[in-house]
Amino acid sequence: MSNSSRFDRGHTDDLVSFIQASPTPYHAVASAAERLEKAGFRRVAETDAWDGSAGGKYVLRGGAIIAWYVPADAGPATPFRIVGAHTDSPNLRVKPVPDTGSAGWRQVAVEIYGGTLLNTWLDRDLGLAGRLTLRDGSTRLVNVDRPLLRVPQLAIHLDRQANEGLKLDRQRHMTPLWGLGETHEGDLIGFLADEAGLRAGDVAGWDLMVHSVEPPAYLGRDRELLAAPRLDNLLSVHAATAALAAVAEQDGERGGLPYVPVLAAFDHEENGSQSDTGAEGPLLGTVLERSVFARGGTYEDRARAYAGTVCLSSDTGHAVHPNYPERHDPGHHPMPNGGPILKVNVNQRYATDGTGRAVFAAACERAGVPWQSFVSNNAVPCGTTIGPITAARHGITTVDIGVAILSMHSARELCGADDPHLLANTLVAFLEG
Numbered sequence: 001m002s003n004s005s006r007f008d009r010g011h012t013d014d015l016v017s018f019i020q021a022s023p024t025p026y027h028a029v030a031s032a033a034e035r036l037e038k039a040g041f042r043r044v045a046e047t048d049a050w051d052g053s054a055g056g057k058y059v060l061r062g063g064a065i066i067a068w069y070v071p072a073d074a075g076p077a078t079p080f081r082i083v084g085a086h087t088d089s090p091n092l093r094v095k096p097v098p099d100t101g102s103a104g105w106r107q108v109a110v111e112i113y114g115g116t117l118l119n120t121w122l123d124r125d126l127g128l129a130g131r132l133t134l135r136d137g138s139t140r141l142v143n144v145d146r147p148l149l150r151v152p153q154l155a156i157h158l159d160r161q162a163n164e165g166l167k168l169d170r171q172r173h174m175t176p177l178w179g180l181g182e183t184h185e186g187d188l189i190g191f192l193a194d195e196a197g198l199r200a201g202d203v204a205g206w207d208l209m210v211h212s213v214e215p216p217a218y219l220g221r222d223r224e225l226l227a228a229p230r231l232d233n234l235l236s237v238h239a240a241t242a243a244l245a246a247v248a249e250q251d252g253e254r255g256g257l258p259y260v261p262v263l264a265a266f267d268h269e270e271n272g273s274q275s276d277t278g279a280e281g282p283l284l285g286t287v288l289e290r291s292v293f294a295r296g297g298t299y300e301d302r303a304r305a306y307a308g309t310v311c312l313s314s315d316t317g318h319a320v321h322p323n324y325p326e327r328h329d330p331g332h333h334p335m336p337n338g339g340p341i342l343k344v345n346v347n348q349r350y351a352t353d354g355t356g357r358a359v360f361a362a363a364c365e366r367a368g369v370p371w372q373s374f375v376s377n378n379a380v381p382c383g384t385t386i387g388p389i390t391a392a393r394h395g396i397t398t399v400d401i402g403v404a405i406l407s408m409h410s411a412r413e414l415c416g417a418d419d420p421h422l423l424a425n426t427l428v429a430f431l432e433g
Helices: 009-020 025-038 187-195 231-254 283-294 299-307 354-367 387-394 419-432
Strands: 055-061 064-070 080-086 091-102 105-113 126-134 139-149 177-180 203-212 217-219 225-228 260-266 310-314 341-343 372-374 397-402 404-406 413-416
Touching: 009 225, 009 231, 009 419, 025 055, 025 064, 025 126, 025 139, 025 231, 025 260, 055 231, 055 283, 064 231, 064 283, 080 231, 080 283, 080 387, 080 419, 091 187, 126 187, 139 177, 139 187, 139 203, 187 203, 231 260, 231 310, 231 404, 231 413, 231 419, 260 283, 283 299, 283 387, 310 354, 310 387, 310 419, 341 354, 354 397, 354 419, 387 397, 397 419, 413 419
Parallel strands: 080 260, 080 310, 310 397, 341 372
Antiparallel strands: 055 064, 064 260, 091 105, 091 203, 105 177, 126 139, 126 203, 217 225, 225 413, 341 397, 404 413
């Protein structure tokens, strides 16, 4: 059933559109849901009774989406093939009392979210997006995708040592400005309510964050690189969404899919995954169990299904940096456009083991895609992903993979322009089994 040429550079063009439409996790899951709807998936509510019928379904909760496709001949103990990812990225997020100011400037109070590179947010044109919660409990997405905010850097004339080591105070130096004059309580939310076609009094809560309004762009002599915000980790969310839709379409045409393919895109990975929409929460396990039970299964069937399940935790990793090669392991130098990377850490910062390596290598071989290995320099601390959390919480085989990028956690990151479609083709082969 595999088709190694299913996705090409056109997939990367679509990734650009996906990123531009997804300045926040809430917009990202809405964008993914829109693509799945076009592929025949339907949304199911967590509060409703579920049936075990064949076809594609998905659940939305906040900034997380779980989608799955049930083949016509799937039994209650049919194993899952899961692609895990996350929808959030490090950024600046609006505080509960947002209106502030100093020295005649109107500013917006923000918190630092995740391990962001603070200096990359300086002197950028920034928009503001997120969700507004209304008094009736409903939510409304809002996206001011034009220059609205700016975090101005201090001129070098006033800090002659700036180039010797820039030091930014997270509380004092990262507050964006958005105008001149006196600060009035309710200004920002009133402005955003108007942008969303609401009355300010209708808004009872908000989850808002800033984003760079500079659009993604192909870069390099041969346009072989892609510069964009939120590659970590919308690149994986987009690839997994496209792969799941493709596998569902192929099964509808030909049948014979041996697994229940799943997309699990979580929020809050950048600050530890401990939330009801994070990988450490119960959402994925609840959805998988309900899928088993809706098909007439028992706890025995659930155990059998989980025993045969494999998850690819897809997140970006580090390409070798040409200016800092000593920070990388000398025997592992992943390069852009070299294909997806297998991420290994024996201390379980990544969940990959030899069995997982074999599953990933087989998927790459079936897709006709090259692949690379990543391991950290022993002298440099290793990051982590949703992979170990998924493996430990659900007891399922999990493999950490991704795409090698530069400038991770910057407001603007860099990847190879071919790697997104190479990843997507690998995920198709994996989900097919």
